Amino acid sequence: MSPIESDNGVVIGEDGLARPPWAARDPLLREYYDTEWGMPVRGEQPLFERISLEGFQAGLSWATILRKRPAFREAFRHFDPDAVAAFTEDDVTRLLADTGIVRNQAKIRATIANARATIELREQDGLDAFVWSFQPNTTPEPRTLAEVPTTSPESVALSKALRRRGFRFVGPTTMFALMEAAGIVDTHLVDSHRRGSSGVWQA
Incomplete structure (x- = not known):
């Protein structure tokens, strides 16, 4: 059928x-x-990977990134922030030649910069606590895709806060997509079988 x-x-x-x-x-x-989508993502490395992939997705379809995710993980040392932060110009050259990933120099350099900014956040409460501190008090309840927002006051605030700390490719729309994917908000359609499955929000 x-x-x-x-x-x-x-x-x-x-x-x-x-x-x-x-x-x-x-x-x-x-x-x-x-x-996966909408389930809570916690921990520095998983959130760094999500931020990185959402940044690469900007201007592209998520299906493209998802199909390339295994290659991205191999190319970026499984998104270990310490490993990526140590990347050199030789690594940038290597990545630009890797046909398995999205070969966008600005996004590659942004990922390296974001790894370094992630490490700096350890001096505070770390990336996990930082990102989740922008969880809103309520979540959308869309019945159609047209009712699903693309930004929120919290995603705008998260974007600004990350930029102040040296992150790149973290615009409000990209950060809202992160919040959706990581379970920080629940934008599953009300009638979807996944609505409320994250355990973060009541169905």
Whole structure:
């Protein structure tokens, strides 16, 4: 049975589960949506990886980044901030020649700069506590994709705060995408089978 789009914004899959249209047909995106997207991401390395990949995604589709994620992890030493912070010009040259990743020099250099900024945040409470401190008091309750916001006051504030600490490619839209993916907000459609699954917000 082919997926069926309902009147309330979700698509009912052949398994009977309701998902947003972007996660309903591509098997890779569906698996990502069902198992990862919106679940709480905690810890310095996981959040650094998310910030890095969201930065690379800017201007591209998330499917592109997801397909390249294994290559990104290998190229960036599994996003160990200490390892990436030590990258040299030789590493930049290596990465620009790596066809498995997005070869954008500005984004590559930003990732290295962000690793160094991540290390500096250890002098405070660290990246995890810093990012999660921008969790809002309420979360959206969208019924259709049109009702899903692309920024929020908190994502604007997070973007500004990270920029002040030397981070790059962390605009408000990119940071809202991070907050969605990391479970800091829940923008699952109300009728999606994943709504409330993070445990952070009540269904």
